[in-house]
Amino acid sequence: MSLIASTPANNSLLSSGMESERTLYPYVTGTSVIGIKYKDGILMAADMGGSYGSTLRYKSVERLKSIGKHSLLGASGEISDFQEILRYLDELILYDNMWDDGNSLGPKEVHNYLTRVMYNRRNKFNPLWNSLVLGGVKNGQKYLGMVSMIGVHFEDNHVATGFGNHLARPILRDEWHENMSFEDAVKLLEKCMRVLLYRDRSAINKLQIAKITEEEVTISQPYSLKTFWGYSAFQNPTKGAEGSW
Amino acid sequence: MMICGRGIEKLRWIREDMMISLDVFLFLLRFMRLIQIQMSKSAIDVPPKGGFNFDLCRRNEMLFKKGVQPPSFRKTGTTIVGLVFQRLLFLFNQLHSSFSIFYLQDGVILGADTRATEGPIVCDKNCEKIHYMAPNIYCCGAGTAADTEAVTDMVSSQLQLHRYHSGRESRVVTALTLLKSHLFKHQGYVQAALVLGGVDVTGPHLHTIYPHGSTDTLPYATMGSGSLAAMSVFESKYREDLTRDEGIKIVSEAICSGIFNDLGSGSNVDICVITKGHKEYLRNHMLPNPRTYISSKGFSFSKQIEVLSTKVTPLKEKVVVIDGGDAMEE
Numbered sequence: 001m002s003l004i005a006s007t008p009a010n011n012s013l014l015s016s017g018m019e020s021e022r023t024l025y026p027y028v029t030g031t032s033v034i035g036i037k038y039k040d041g042i043l044m045a046a047d048m049g050g051s052y053g054s055t056l057r058y059k060s061v062e063r064l065k066s067i068g069k070h071s072l073l074g075a076s077g078e079i080s081d082f083q084e085i086l087r088y089l090d091e092l093i094l095y096d097n098m099w100d101d102g103n104s105l106g107p108k109e110v111h112n113y114l115t116r117v118m119y120n121r122r123n124k125f126n127p128l129w130n131s132l133v134l135g136g137v138k139n140g141q142k143y144l145g146m147v148s149m150i151g152v153h154f155e156d157n158h159v160a161t162g163f164g165n166h167l168a169r170p171i172l173r174d175e176w177h178e179n180m181s182f183e184d185a186v187k188l189l190e191k192c193m194r195v196l197l198y199r200d201r202s203a204i205n206k207l208q209i210a211k212i213t214e215e216e217v218t219i220s221q222p223y224s225l226k227t228f229w230g231y232s233a234f235q236n237p238t239k240g241a242e243g244s245w
Numbered sequence: 246m247m248i249c250g251r252g253i254e255k256l257r258w259i260r261e262d263m264m265i266s267l268d269v270f271l272f273l274l275r276f277m278r279l280i281q282i283q284m285s286k287s288a289i290d291v292p293p294k295g296g297f298n299f300d301l302c303r304r305n306e307m308l309f310k311k312g313v314q315p316p317s318f319r320k321t322g323t324t325i326v327g328l329v330f331q332r333l334l335f336l337f338n339q340l341h342s343s344f345s346i347f348y349l350q351d352g353v354i355l356g357a358d359t360r361a362t363e364g365p366i367v368c369d370k371n372c373e374k375i376h377y378m379a380p381n382i383y384c385c386g387a388g389t390a391a392d393t394e395a396v397t398d399m400v401s402s403q404l405q406l407h408r409y410h411s412g413r414e415s416r417v418v419t420a421l422t423l424l425k426s427h428l429f430k431h432q433g434y435v436q437a438a439l440v441l442g443g444v445d446v447t448g449p450h451l452h453t454i455y456p457h458g459s460t461d462t463l464p465y466a467t468m469g470s471g472s473l474a475a476m477s478v479f480e481s482k483y484r485e486d487l488t489r490d491e492g493i494k495i496v497s498e499a500i501c502s503g504i505f506n507d508l509g510s511g512s513n514v515d516i517c518v519i520t521k522g523h524k525e526y527l528r529n530h531m532l533p534n535p536r537t538y539i540s541s542k543g544f545s546f547s548k549q550i551e552v553l554s555t556k557v558t559p560l561k562e563k564v565v566v567i568d569g570g571d572a573m574e575e
Contacts, residue, residue: 166506167474170478
């Protein structure tokens with residue numbers, strides 16, 4: 001299974017094998033994903049935007065997908081690499097089902113598989129340009145982990161990728177606590193997504209929230225958040241100083 | 246009297262009534278030409294007005310190639326924030342066309358952390374980032390420490406002179422305009438990112454000033470490396486109708502968020518509350534990073550220094566002076 005990601009400069013004319021072909025920059029990117037553990041399982045939120053550089057090209061990109069029975073994967077970064085990862089995971093789950101032994105891959109196993117894939121690709125200088133959030137519940141054990149594009153992986157109670165690292169993580173560190181109820185957890189995620197909507201250039205106001213518990217996986221329909229722009233200072237910023245800006 | 250220097254005829258044509266002798270005319274001609282040369286010479290010597298002089302840049306590059314390291318400068322990698330609080334009171338019949346807003350208690354709260362970094366090292370654990378501009382105006386500074394201090398000092402003295410001249414309290418927009426025109430003139434080389442806040446006759450004002458000279462007028466603002474962490478707190482917690490104590494609490498939380506989530510900010514929280522006619526500079530309002538010791542009592546050195554043993558080594562015997570030896574062996 002050879003994987004060649006061609007750069008924009010070296011097209012098929014130069015495929016003599018001498019030129020190294022590797023991913024140099026991402027093209028269509030998704031912005032941050034946030035995941036938290038709550039009382040019954042894992043909640044993840046991501047918006048549905050795919051940006052082509054500075055243009056908002058795609059507005060219905062689903063960046064949260066369920067993997068097997070027990071896991072949920074969210075990705076930020078290059079969308080095509082995310083689709084490639086989904087293909088690998090499809091194959092992995094298929095082979096696992098073919099064993100038909102009553103056992104199924106849990107979130108920890110899938111997380112480990114993804115770490116190995118990402119790290120191996122980075123060692124070949126041909127990374128999959130994604131930051132992945134993997135969450136799931138198996139046998140009552142909740143699991144939430146993250147893998148970055150260079151293979152850095154860790155497990156935590158709340159994770160965020162991309163801009164969420166800077167904007168959402170401070171809020172999560174302050175306000176997350178064990179055994180949050182579903183409504184509280186959704187409110188917390190929406191608070192973080194709202195800040196991201198205000199302050200992240202590539203965020204859009206159309207998001208999905210995915211929930212995974214022992215029993216089921218649900219990915220919500222897309223919806224939008226309410227925003228507030230009615231501060232009196234925004235109405236008239238140069239009040240008292242006419243002519244300045 | 247215009248001297249063209251083209252001929253006596255021209256001269257006579259300009260002023261018919263004014264007759265001068267030839268030698269006086271020639272003297273004047275030479276004098277004018279001399280002045281012209283002087284002016285053109287000085288026009289080459291004087292550098293263009295405004296901004297920095299970059300003549301030494303090529304020489305610095307050459308030195309750098311030869312291996313001479315330029316000195317590193319001290320930055321205040323920072324979290325600085327500002328917030329306007331206005332207690333609003335609405336009348337009953339709050340129809341769209343008729344409601345009144347009374348500002349009961351309003352002012353500006355500025356906050357800053359206290360860490361100054363020099364590359365990866367913390368060089369000052371407890372520096373002051375909230376600078377005085379006027380009795381009713383204070384300014385927080387992020388970026389290169391020298392730039393923020395110099396620029397705020399300079400504008401502060403200009404404001405004082407202006408106060409003497411006009412006899413009135415300084416306005417925040419005055420400080421804003423002075424700062425922004427100075428920073429723009431230097432095209433971003435003066436790396437000072439400032440949060441300027443104050444209360445004057447026109448009300449409370451809060452502005453941010455970026456190193457290239459652009460400004461924003463905002464109800465709440467953050468700057469510095471910890472600005473994202475602090476802004477996430479503001480965006481989720483700010484509302485219009487804040488009291489002074491609620492405002493201080495939100496500002497402290499924002500600075501703490503910067504301190505704990507950003508590596509460039511740390512140590513303590515400084516707060517400055519400015520209201521009409523009154524200001525409060527709360528230095529080290531919060532100390533969320535105290536020095537901790539294993540023992541709960543802390544550590545104290547004993548007052549009496551115990552002498553354990555004494556050993557005296559006389560130094561004079563060890564020195565051997567050679568008389569008549571050679572002064573310097575080559």
